[in-house]
Amino acid sequence: MKDEPRVGVFVCHCGTNIGGVVDVPEVVEYAKTLPYVVYADRNLYTCSEEGLNNIRDTIKEYNLNRVVVASCTPRTHEPLFRVACQEGGLNPYLFEMANIREHCSWVHHDSKEATEKAKDIVRMAVARSLWLEPQEEPELEIKDSSLVIGGGISGLVAAISLADQGFKVYLVEKEAELGGLVRQLYKLYPTLEDTSEILNPHIEEAKNHRNIEVHTSTTIKDIEGYVGNFHVTAIKNKEQIEFDVGTIIVATGAWNYHPPEGNFQYGVLDGVMTQLELEELLKEGKLERPEIIVMIQCVGSRVGEIWSYELVGLFHSQATRLLSKILGARGSEEGWAYCSKICCMNAIKNAILIKEQFPESEVTILYQDLRTYKEYEDFYRRARKLEVRFLKYIYEIPPEISEAPGNKLRVSFYDPFAGEEMSIICDKVALSTPLIPSKDGILLAKKLKIPLDQNGFLMEAHVKLRPIDTQIEGIFLAGTAAGPKDISESIVSAKAAAARASILMGNKVIKTEALTAVVNQDLCIGCGLCEELCPYGAHIVKDGKSTVIEALCKGCGVCVVACPQKAISAKHYTDDQILAAVKNAFTEQLT
Amino acid sequence: MKDSKSVLVVGGGIAGIQASLDAADRGFKVYLVEKTPSIGGRMAQLDKTFPTMDCSICILAPKMAECYRHSNITLLTYSEVQDAKGSIGNFEVAVLKKARHVKEDKCVGCGICTEKCPVKVPNEFEMGLADRKAIYMPFPQAVPRLTTIDEENCLFFQKGTCRVCEKLCEAGAIDFDEKPEEIVLNVDAIILATGFDVFNPKAITAYGYGKYKNVITAMELERLICASGPTDGYILRPSDGKEPESVVFIQCVGSRDQRYNPYCSSICCKYAIKDAVLIREHHPEIDTYVFYIDLRAFGKGFQEFANRSKEEYGINYIRSNPGEIREDPITQDLTIWYEDTLTRTIKPLTVGLVVLCTASIPRPDNKKLSELIGVELDDLGFFRASHDIDHPVDLTVPGVYGCGFCLGPRVGDIPHSVMQAGAAVARMSEELAGMEEA
């Protein structure tokens, strides 16, 4: 402790969130009694304009050199309070948060005890704050070029957007052709335009854009580096190519599920096909006469185990399990718990196309819930007008398919509206199967260290407010790689990904994590454990000593605890700082 | 791109806020025009938000504050667009800053005036479930954090006497003489983000909204279950302030109905599941029912959420579109006669509180804006995208874009609004960069 600490404590009511349980004025009075605390007061909402200005002004007025805010969680609010400190002329790392909401008022009902606990938490925070040190956020240059992985509609749109804004783009597609899944489609809902009318102009534009380098038949071999400066190695037709980019957009798309052989008689009886296969027939003009067709919804979706709904990220170790599930899904009876949201519309689309071509066809759609959300409801009405039949089946009794005389198929199911078992003799059965996570997406996520969600889609940094960003700075998500979407939704997400990437590249520099690990070279014995364990590849052991690449280190602390020599410390989380808080958990030991 | 480009964003809900932040970070000078006294929009009114169930205002407030502080953003609240001309790269927009009668640079938001003002008015933010005063702060986390006098209700403006607030304000912030001010802005592009209104279910007389006190809308319920709402988060019936023994949600009220709104509002099944779960979390003893036609729990994570709401929280789902609600005049309980279409039985159900999941409809503002700016509306009254698949955020005039619910019920939720905001900023950057080159 160099200069004498002058701590300011700001206790927040958070409306009634905290103030309704914890006696805030009492906590304030208590804080005032703590050593080195020269100011303590309360706010109705510390995160409001008024609260933040109060922090800024109080720092100046009382010449504070430590600030403690007792309020909610640092996850959402620490950045805001740090900025307020900075505005008051204080290094933002001389700030400490005491969580008296999630850790106290939200989980306790007894006002008296909660108030005592809030005091303990505040005391711990004040204790730790005394040991805090100023930290600097290094600046990093951002290269003005981008890598877009995946040349489906999302990748194309993201690439063209960035290129139009003047950034250089490398568009990498593993197949020989651009276009992704959409290329296989016939006509698109909701406008029923030919796929080529939408897709081809994008492909042409990407190919001819002077700012885009298209690399088809190319796979990513390795990506090193970090935001602003990624070094990419790719394999194109067996040749290695390399380039550097500042940002990455992942647009690796999704797969369309195939039921395993025998499931719904798929692959066993002729005439049983997926909706995508039916669409291919339509595209090739192979549906030559009116037929009786039954479509079954939710094949492979809305089934399987019910995941407990926690949006925790699944890290790499679990990727392996998910992979085997996906691969297994193509050969077992497992399916997917979520609703893939495109398959109801897609079935109706194909039904309309068939009825418009051959009005005497009989098309029946067997569904659980029809999910024609938004204005797509119109499409549903249009199908009913064309006399497409909609019948409901229930989850507990899935439809069964068997052979019927005369090369026909029989679909038997329980119709809850009629209250009886029904069967339809038909020519074809189309199974509406979901979009599922792609193997390529999962493997790439592993390489890039992007967490996966519970189903195996790439996970966003915050489901609601950062749906395009990933946990890894400088890497963004577009299209179905992050979960089922129709084309217009994929385009929206691709443009948004371009916007997020363009902000980084347009600003040319960013500030990076200040709270990195540091190796005490005198203690290090070069065992290499840290290098092996670091999830971000930030340790490099050379000549028997380890060093941390600051721009890569996220300050996760894995190496700090692992080092047998105790050679590594984490800035802002030093032993002194942590122990100060621990020592004060039960007794006052501030001095 | 030059750093001097500028954009007008109309509407300060989550979509407009995100568009402003993305544009400002991208180097645009942003003017964010919001017609009410504070930014925040509907999201500020929500309690918890699906699918992660975090507190809505807690994740929104930091973004609102960021808008206020961002050096590239000028906030024009209590303001409306009056006139617009020009074209991409050169729009001239006249904005009317209404008279707040409270000086922005003096008011510290202490709230003394609001305590003493004698006039009570239904509080819009609380969906009329509580009162505010004629001088008021829309909600505690309002940005900017200052009060506004609403002329239509203030005694001084209506009757020429009172001025209590002026006497009490230590900061000297009250200014009864303040006049509306017209500001003319020159901008390169316009982003519209006017959001949605809630359908008024009075039109459906059989449900008795407005007549039966214990029939409320989902937006009202959001305020009722919010810990900082009028009942501190307790589910209490409007008729007697008592906890109901059971609650029913009715889906598709005014949606998917040719008489009112033919489209599906996309969000109401999801928020009904959310709110039903929240009720059971707050009050495990309250029986909860959801009447639906098709349960639209689509997209990432929602079917799982629906399953869990059934299995873990014991929410009862009934496939039925109830025809009528009747009130017991003594207990003010409500009886719903319905046909369960899955079991084909006709039954009555008597409950204490009915929540109508009403359609999300276009704001009337869209019409005026479409006339001023020249962008088309679709048949429903939302802004028309220039192509449904290919140009989902471009409106029908170059240089004008849309995001959020004012484009109609797309996915309709917060994440999609945030994405649309980013997409609008990308489109604007592309097109303006293209003009510079040409």
Ligand SMILES: Cc1cc2nc3c(=O)[nH]c(=O)nc-3n(C[C@H](O)[C@H](O)[C@H](O)COP(=O)(O)OP(=O)(O)OC[C@H]3O[C@@H](n4cnc5c(N)ncnc54)[C@H](O)[C@@H]3O)c2cc1C
């Ligand atoms: C049967 C069916 C019918 C549909 N019909 C419609 C419709 O009518 N209207 C509508 O709006 N939507 C429809 N959809 C949805 C539509 O297909 C998707 O919205 C769209 O494909 C999403 O595009 P994307 O670019 O995100 O992904 P994809 O189309 O899956 O493209 C991803 C691309 O990335 C490539 N890739 C993957 N991994 C790598 C890697 N590691 N390296 C390099 N390249 C890689 C893939 O080869 C592929 O080209 C339908 C979907 C299905 C299944």
Ligand SMILES: Cc1cc2nc3c(=O)[nH]c(=O)nc-3n(C[C@H](O)[C@H](O)[C@H](O)COP(=O)(O)OP(=O)(O)OC[C@H]3O[C@@H](n4cnc5c(N)ncnc54)[C@H](O)[C@@H]3O)c2cc1C
């Ligand atoms: C009951 C209910 C519960 C919900 N729950 C969830 C949930 O849990 N999770 C979720 O993701 N989504 C939820 N939603 C959906 C969510 O509310 C919307 O996605 C979101 O609010 C849309 O934001 P917006 O900015 O487009 O519109 P709004 O929030 O409506 O904002 C529009 C803003 O524009 C302003 N404005 C309007 N006209 C003008 C004008 N002419 N000039 C200037 N300003 C103007 C308005 O005053 C308003 O501030 C819910 C919706 C409802 C109704």
Ligand code: SF4
């Ligand atoms: S969109 Fe329809 S078919 Fe597809 S999973 Fe959802 S409910 Fe089932």
Ligand code: SF4
């Ligand atoms: S774990 Fe410790 S001792 Fe081993 S190389 Fe890393 S810093 Fe050196």
Ligand code: SF4
């Ligand atoms: S107007 Fe005056 S009394 Fe009212 S909140 Fe502002 S500063 Fe306080």
Ligand code: SF4
């Ligand atoms: S002058 Fe108007 S706003 Fe002020 S206290 Fe009186 S009624 Fe209220």
Ligand code: SF4
């Ligand atoms: S989301 Fe659900 S409640 Fe809302 S209109 Fe659609 S089907 Fe009806």
